[in-house]
Amino acid sequence: xxxxAAHLSAVRVPKWAFAVALLGxxxxxxxxxxxxxxxxxxxxxxxxxxxxxxxxxxxxxx
Amino acid sequence: MTTYKSLALRGIAAGGIAGVASALVQLLVTEIPIxxxxxxxxxxEPAGDGHSHGxxxxxxxxxxxxxxxxxxxxxGIAVGLVFATAYALSKRWFADRSPFSRSFxxxxxxxxxxxxxxxxKYPANPPAxxxxxxxxxxxxxxxxxxxxxxxxxxxxxxxxxxxxxxxxPVRVTAVLLAVAAAVAVVLVAFPAPPDTIxxxxxxxxxxxxxxxxxxxxxxxYVGLGVVFGLLIDPATRRNKASEKxxxx
Numbered sequence: 001x002x003x004x005a006a007h008l009s010a011v012r013v014p015k016w017a018f019a020v021a022l023l024g025x026x027x028x029x030x031x032x033x034x035x036x037x038x039x040x041x042x043x044x045x046x047x048x049x050x051x052x053x054x055x056x057x058x059x060x061x062x
Numbered sequence: 063m064t065t066y067k068s069l070a071l072r073g074i075a076a077g078g079i080a081g082v083a084s085a086l087v088q089l090l091v092t093e094i095p096i097x098x099x100x101x102x103x104x105x106x107e108p109a110g111d112g113h114s115h116g117x118x119x120x121x122x123x124x125x126x127x128x129x130x131x132x133x134x135x136x137x138g139i140a141v142g143l144v145f146a147t148a149y150a151l152s153k154r155w156f157a158d159r160s161p162f163s164r165s166f167x168x169x170x171x172x173x174x175x176x177x178x179x180x181x182x183k184y185p186a187n188p189p190a191x192x193x194x195x196x197x198x199x200x201x202x203x204x205x206x207x208x209x210x211x212x213x214x215x216x217x218x219x220x221x222x223x224x225x226x227x228x229x230x231p232v233r234v235t236a237v238l239l240a241v242a243a244a245v246a247v248v249l250v251a252f253p254a255p256p257d258t259i260x261x262x263x264x265x266x267x268x269x270x271x272x273x274x275x276x277x278x279x280x281x282x283y284v285g286l287g288v289v290f291g292l293l294i295d296p297a298t299r300r301n302k303a304s305e306k307x308x309x310x
Contacts, residue, residue, distance in 0.1 A: 011064050011150045020070060024143035031133045031140075033201065048121040051189075052130025053085075056092040057137065057282075058177065058186030058275045060200035 032059045064294070069146045072293040077142015080285035084138060085131035087278045093127060095271035099188035102262055106190075138282055145172065145286055149294075154223045162291035162298070169287015171218075175211030177279035179245065183207050184255050186275040191263055196256045203252060210248045214241060 031050050047054075054061050100123075121129060149155075149168060156164045184204055192200075218241050225233040259268060292298050 011066060011069065013066050013147070013150045017066050017070070017147050017150065021144045021147040024140040024147075027140035028137050028144075031136050045120050048119060049125060049129035050133035051121070051126045052093065052096055053088065053133025053137070054130075055096060055186070055188060055271075056088045056130060056275055056278055057134065058181055058184075058279060060184070060192070060197055060204050061187075061189075062192055062194045062197055 032057065066147075066150050069150050069294065070143060072290060073142040073144075073146025073149075074139055075142070076286050076290035076293055077138040077140070077145065078135060079138075079289045080142070080282050081135035081138020083285050084278050084282035085134040087274070087281050088131055088134055089127070092271065092274040092278055093130075095188055095267050095274060098267040099190045099263070099271060102260075102264070102267070103190035106262065134278070134282070138286065141282070142286055142290070145169070145290065149290070152219070155219050160295060160297065162295040165291030165294060166284075166287045169284050169290070171215045172287070173280055173283035175215045176208045177276070177283055179211040179214075179248065180204055180207045181272070181276055181279070183249055183252055185272045187257075187259075188263075188268065188271040191257065191259055191268070193257050199256060203255075207248060207252055210252075214244045214248070217244065 030046070032054050051061070145168070149165060152164075152168070156167050159167070184200070184207065218237050221240055222233060222237050225236055228236070
């Protein structure tokens with residue numbers, strides 16, 4: 001079948017898909033928000049390295 | 063037959079492409095007001111606020127420019143994965159449209175929810191603006207608006223389905239009114255941004271930065287919806303071989 005609805009219902013989402021989506025959110029957090037909560041001391045290096053991107057994407061910063 | 067895995071791989075590809083496009087906007091557009099803001103910050107350096115951007119810092123300015131672009135590409139890929147998962151789960155989101163239209167509309171809606179709405183309430187600030195004391199409070203407010211925006215998108219989709227029996231003009235008008243009312247409630251209910259803009263920050267630098275940031279966010283999220291739509295829509299595929307090429 002070529003109708004969009006048939007195309008849609010063909011997608012079966014496995015359980016591990018939620019783990020994949022969570023991984024995406026965690027990576028986003030680490031890049032944009034990591035202020036030392038998860039990575040401790042090494043976070044400041046990460047924070048400074050990603051600095052311009054965080055400002056540019058409108059995330060609150062220092 | 064579409065599998066979740068094929069959608070996820072296309073989400074990564076689309077996110078990477080949109081991320082690179084957004085990173086180029088950052089390099090060519092957003093970096094201009096960032097440089098101007100850093101000059102403002104440097105001018106008041108002797109005071110020393112503990113957060114160094116110039117002089118003896120951990121990462122050089124060149125490193126920050128490259129790292130900032132890398133951050134946008136990584137976020138693009140990560141958001142692409144989440145986007146593909148949401149797309150795979152969304153059964154009722156514009157269910158009667160083509161995959162391209164569904165993806166484009168989802169990208170535009172995500173832009174509205176996680177970029178435009180927070181931008182309206184808490185506009186992006188360049189370096190040299192922002193009190194380190196309030197960063198956790200501001201982050202909580204920001205994430206609260208993002209969550210509210212996603213709830214509004216989900217609610218609009220739910221309402222549209224509930225009004226299926228109505229004619230299309232009535233349904234669209236009702237959903238638009240409901241979204242406008244919900245956005246107004248969010249903008250009024252959330253507290254004002256806690257930080258004042260320092261007097262030494264030129265207003266044109268501030269707004270050039272804010273508009274650049276918005277352009278960059280639109281490139282990222284709308285670009286993601288468009289590229290993902292191009293990659294998943296059967297109408298853009300000529301044959302099985304080109305489908306394989308799109309996944310690889």
